Amino acid sequence: MRLYEPAVFTLSESTQNIHLPDFITKWVDVGIFVVNREMNITLWNNFMANHSGHSADTVIGKNLFECFPELPKAWLGKKIQSVFILKNLAFTSWEQRPYLFRFPHNRPITGGVDFMYQNCTFMPVKNGTGEVESVCITLFDVTDMGIFQTELRSAMERLSESSNRDGLTGIYNRRYLEQRLATEFDRSKRYGGHFSFMLFDLDHFKKVNDTCGHLAGDAVLCAISQRINSLLRTVDVLGRYGGEEFGVILPSVNLEGAIVVAEKLKQIVAQTPVIFKETAIPITVSIGVTEFKAETPNYEHLIHCADIALYFGKENGRNRVTCYTDELES
Amino acid sequence: MSVAPLTEEQRDAMQEITNIAMGQAGSMLATLLGTFVNLSVPRINVLALSEVAGAIGSMVGRNIEITAVRQSFHGYLRGEAIVIYGRDGCKELGDLMGYDEVLDRADEIELLLDVSNILVGACLGGINDQIKGITEAQGAGELSFSAPSLMAEGVPAEVLIDPDKLTWTHALLLEVNFTLEGRDFISHLCMLMPEHSIEKVRNILDEFIASL
Numbered sequence: 094m095r096l097y098e099p100a101v102f103t104l105s106e107s108t109q110n111i112h113l114p115d116f117i118t119k120w121v122d123v124g125i126f127v128v129n130r131e132m133n134i135t136l137w138n139n140f141m142a143n144h145s146g147h148s149a150d151t152v153i154g155k156n157l158f159e160c161f162p163e164l165p166k167a168w169l170g171k172k173i174q175s176v177f178i179l180k181n182l183a184f185t186s187w188e189q190r191p192y193l194f195r196f197p198h199n200r201p202i203t204g205g206v207d208f209m210y211q212n213c214t215f216m217p218v219k220n221g222t223g224e225v226e227s228v229c230i231t232l233f234d235v236t237d238m239g240i241f242q243t244e245l246r247s248a249m250e251r252l253s254e255s256s257n258r259d260g261l262t263g264i265y266n267r268r269y270l271e272q273r274l275a276t277e278f279d280r281s282k283r284y285g286g287h288f289s290f291m292l293f294d295l296d297h298f299k300k301v302n303d304t305c306g307h308l309a310g311d312a313v314l315c316a317i318s319q320r321i322n323s324l325l326r327t328v329d330v331l332g333r334y335g336g337e338e339f340g341v342i343l344p345s346v347n348l349e350g351a352i353v354v355a356e357k358l359k360q361i362v363a364q365t366p367v368i369f370k371e372t373a374i375p376i377t378v379s380i381g382v383t384e385f386k387a388e389t390p391n392y393e394h395l396i397h398c399a400d401i402a403l404y405f406g407k408e409n410g411r412n413r414v415t416c417y418t419d420e421l422e423s
Numbered sequence: 424m425s426v427a428p429l430t431e432e433q434r435d436a437m438q439e440i441t442n443i444a445m446g447q448a449g450s451m452l453a454t455l456l457g458t459f460v461n462l463s464v465p466r467i468n469v470l471a472l473s474e475v476a477g478a479i480g481s482m483v484g485r486n487i488e489i490t491a492v493r494q495s496f497h498g499y500l501r502g503e504a505i506v507i508y509g510r511d512g513c514k515e516l517g518d519l520m521g522y523d524e525v526l527d528r529a530d531e532i533e534l535l536l537d538v539s540n541i542l543v544g545a546c547l548g549g550i551n552d553q554i555k556g557i558t559e560a561q562g563a564g565e566l567s568f569s570a571p572s573l574m575a576e577g578v579p580a581e582v583l584i585d586p587d588k589l590t591w592t593h594a595l596l597l598e599v600n601f602t603l604e605g606r607d608f609i610s611h612l613c614m615l616m617p618e619h620s621i622e623k624v625r626n627i628l629d630e631f632i633a634s635l
Binding site for chain 2: 168170171172174175178180182183184185188189190212214
């Protein structure tokens, strides 16, 4: 809402009558107001008047918090008081507190925000002897900046989220799975605690691709991912490790607990075939399970152990859960 | 380029100026917060860029996760102040600053910025008031400050200043610690002024010494 009075700009004849700083204070497209020690308003420029709907005449001499009961009095009072006591600037930013005043903004249709976003600076106004007589507050409309930044942030979040996902199944990809495994490993190494890791693999998946086609294979990968994801807790991390191989991180779960989860997982896959174009495709999985121990040297070792156990399961009949032990190494 | 350290005399003079300034800052903060504020005796050093990270680390403690806020100041003196807090920032001070008991994430950051602004303003304002009286700096007037911003959260203190990413070579570092009586709260204020300001500080100090 910009209000200009072009007539005032014809400086030639009227300069003598206008005091330029007063003119600027009054008309600049920034909120400016002043309060004294009693929190009474002593200056209120046009920006403030236009956006608040309260003209200078109606608020000057009145208490700020009585005129605007929606202001957070305890906090804002403290803030203004700090300027009186410390004779120092103070600031508020839209990023932590979107607004002080509930002002309408200039994007009521396209904005998606409820009130004008505001950045404020509080300045001490000193008299000749250096005492702070009042506090001058400038208020900038930063609604557009706020909207752009919020959009940018959500785009960045979506981008980072999609870079963590597997394109086919929508579960996490190998990069993210390893990253989370490394984080979980570091945390447990530092603070102690349990967690388990498992790798599982769809048995004879090549045969599905060969006999039913790659589209059926893809459908199977998606269906099994969904099924298993629904079984896991939200804190668990399911990722596609590669091809038909998947990994699961189970935070705060010891080996015993991980075996229970693995058995359930094996069962939920085996009990119902995946239906693709009216063809029932029976699927089973082999699962290798291992847990973090204080002596585990690095997170890669957990992948190695789960892989060894998985391989053993494959060699010994499939559709089974195998725990890693040192004996499996040979 | 090498920058000479402050002479013994200059350092004493700086100590005297900052002691008076900190005394005033402490009493103003006490009035504002309604609790007694302890400020340490300021430590003053001219440091090479490569030494700053170490100095900050030894002040705060190594392997401690910290949260830091920065704010720039400009006037006769120019530089940046960094306020360093422990892991919990300054949640402990919410009630003193007019917040309700439960702080959400935005409140916590706002509180950090507010407290930092107050500490920086009180200390640097105090120093500026002292040096304003010295002829060399006359006409310098008031210091102005940028809005404070969050610099780092939950990082080790040593990584705060990364020499590889910065272009200055020397800085004057002034450190003060704050504690509050009866509260589990500590923060460290580092005021850093680059080469250009060091020379100005030297001039002021020489003038201060000559006037004694």
